[in-house]
Amino acid sequence: MAIDYSHQRPVPGSESHTMPHPHDDGDEDGRSDSDMSEGIVELSADEIPEYFQERGGRLFHSHGSCPYPLPVDAEEQQRQNGLHQLLRRLLGGELAVGPVREVLAALPGEQRRVLDLGTGTGSWVLDMAREYPDVRFYGVDIVPIATRYPPRNVLFEMHDIKEQFRYDTGAIDMVHARSVTMAIRDYGALLPEIARVLRRGGLFVSCEWGRRPAMADGSDVAARAPRALAFFDAIRSTLLERRGIQTVADRIPQLLADSGKFTHIVARTYHMPIGDWPDNPEMRELGREYREMVELYARSMRAVLLDGRWAAHADDLVQGYIDEIWSVPGLVSICHTVYARRG
Numbered sequence: 001m002a003i004d005y006s007h008q009r010p011v012p013g014s015e016s017h018t019m020p021h022p023h024d025d026g027d028e029d030g031r032s033d034s035d036m037s038e039g040i041v042e043l044s045a046d047e048i049p050e051y052f053q054e055r056g057g058r059l060f061h062s063h064g065s066c067p068y069p070l071p072v073d074a075e076e077q078q079r080q081n082g083l084h085q086l087l088r089r090l091l092g093g094e095l096a097v098g099p100v101r102e103v104l105a106a107l108p109g110e111q112r113r114v115l116d117l118g119t120g121t122g123s124w125v126l127d128m129a130r131e132y133p134d135v136r137f138y139g140v141d142i143v144p145i146a147t148r149y150p151p152r153n154v155l156f157e158m159h160d161i162k163e164q165f166r167y168d169t170g171a172i173d174m175v176h177a178r179s180v181t182m183a184i185r186d187y188g189a190l191l192p193e194i195a196r197v198l199r200r201g202g203l204f205v206s207c208e209w210g211r212r213p214a215m216a217d218g219s220d221v222a223a224r225a226p227r228a229l230a231f232f233d234a235i236r237s238t239l240l241e242r243r244g245i246q247t248v249a250d251r252i253p254q255l256l257a258d259s260g261k262f263t264h265i266v267a268r269t270y271h272m273p274i275g276d277w278p279d280n281p282e283m284r285e286l287g288r289e290y291r292e293m294v295e296l297y298a299r300s301m302r303a304v305l306l307d308g309r310w311a312a313h314a315d316d317l318v319q320g321y322i323d324e325i326w327s328v329p330g331l332v333s334i335c336h337t338v339y340a341r342r343g
């Protein structure tokens with residue numbers, strides 16, 4: 001029945017439900033046979049508006065303590081879904097880097113489990129759930145924008161990822177975190193909790209966009225696309241000054257190493273072309289479609305700029321970036337991926 005697969009949220013005010021599994025390093029391989037849905041209740045349709053607030057004609061999350069700055073409305077959801085498809089093509093058709101198949105290989109008598117942080121519209125989870133129908137997927141977010149009718153092996157939940165997860169220690173086989181660096185101020189602080197829920201040998205996979213473009217040939221982006229750089233520099237300083245959000249995409253491998261809880265850390269970057277400048281027809285098509293997503297991103301970021309010291313220049317900064325993605329060949333976005341095993 002559809003009601004079984006609607007959004008879920010922790011039972012409020014009940015410690016045994018919201019914090020059922022205290023940190024316990026002594027029980028790292030403990031796995032439960034339940035589907036781990038105790039202690040959560042279905043979110044009713046009339047509660048959903050509470051999770052959103054409108055500003056300047058766009059819809060944002062209403063979660064007071066979360067720094068996440070982007071809108072979560074239909075336009076932004078279209079961008080997230082589009083980006084998901086393009087990223088998959090950039091990764092050669094894969095949904096994630098790393099030994100995913102090996103980690104999710106069936107185990108007699110036990111169900112594999114995957115947790116997706118800041119799941120958004122849930123596009124990654126839904127595609128993974130189709131490829132791995134016997135694996136159980138949990139997608140968590142602070143806004144209920146994923147479908148209310150997911151397949152049987154998917155549960156979408158409301159959860160703030162800076163809080164402790166409700167899952168047992170060692171209960172999860174794979175944690176996936178994509179484009180979540182703006183969701184938290186201290187990415188390093190998230191890692192011990194990810195490590196706690198992962199079983200030994202479990203897989204953490206991250207995928208984050210660098211917060212400034214580059215030139216495919218390694219030339220100086222400041223000289224070739226100064227307005228693009230001005231846009232990103234304004235974003236970076238506004239995010240840091242107004243929301244305490246740091247630029248960490250390229251530092252995640254080091255943060256994983258520093259946590260002391262992960263091994264076999266493998267980092268890899270991919271260049272996504274912005275625009276139809278590549279000679280290779282496949283990359284040209286990818287770049288052409290990606291440029292559309294970049295335009296949506298620039299428009300979503302306008303709201304961020306309006307909130308800081310660049311507010312008076314927000315429209316010029318956005319337009320400057322959009323002009324250059326149409327006129328400067330060779331621009332790329334850098335996608336930083338990393339995977340690591342729970343030690």
Ligand SMILES: C[S@@+](CC[C@H](N)C(=O)[O-])C[C@H]1O[C@@H](n2cnc3c(N)ncnc32)[C@H](O)[C@@H]1O
Pocket residue numbers: 061066068072080081084117118119120121122123124140141142143159160161162177178179180182183184
């Ligand atoms: C840029 S989107 C990425 C969505 C998805 N991971 C993807 O790659 O398609 C970031 C998502 O993180 C969610 N988010 C922001 N802050 C969060 C928090 N503190 N806890 C959980 N989710 C959060 C947002 O609501 C948004 O859906």
